[in-house]
Amino acid sequence: MTVSERRGEIGVLRAVGIHRDQVLRTLLVEATLLGVGGGALGVVLGTVGVVLVALNTDLPLDAVLVPANGLVALGAFAFGATVALVGGLYPAYRAAWEPPVESLRG
Numbered sequence: 001m002t003v004s005e006r007r008g009e010i011g012v013l014r015a016v017g018i019h020r021d022q023v024l025r026t027l028l029v030e031a032t033l034l035g036v037g038g039g040a041l042g043v044v045l046g047t048v049g050v051v052l053v054a055l056n057t058d059l060p061l062d063a064v065l066v067p068a069n070g071l072v073a074l075g076a077f078a079f080g081a082t083v084a085l086v087g088g089l090y091p092a093y094r095a096a097w098e099p100p101v102e103s104l105r106g
Contacts, residue, residue, distance in 0.1 A: 003027060003091040010095050011103025020096040027092035028085065035084020039077040047073065 003010070013023055054064040095103075 003088075003095045007095070007098075007103045010098070011100045014098075014100035014103065024092050024096040027095060028088055031088025031092065032081060032085050035081040036077075038084065039080025042080055043073045043077050046076065 010023060014020070050064055051061070053059070054061050
């Protein structure tokens with residue numbers, strides 16, 4: 001769910017005394033968890049796809065499952081988590097600094 005769809009919820013949190021830093025931290029943790037989940041799913045599906053292609057062609061499986069390819073998977077996972085964190089940073093910052101009354105008017 002995007003931050004703009006949760007303006008009312010964020011406004012209520014701010015109105016009952018939740019500090020800006022806590023709202024920002026909560027939204028960034030949610031964005032990071034989505035990135036970690038997406039990155040992990042992407043690595044698993046990519047690995048399964050490569051193994052299926054290797055099994056259905058003349059390519060030997062040991063040519064695909066090279067330990068150095070683990071770095072590619074790790075890099076893809078880190079990239080997914082980083083993109084999610086950076087993508088959630090500005091909306092989370094904007095939502096945390098919006099006055100509670102404006103959020104509740106929404």
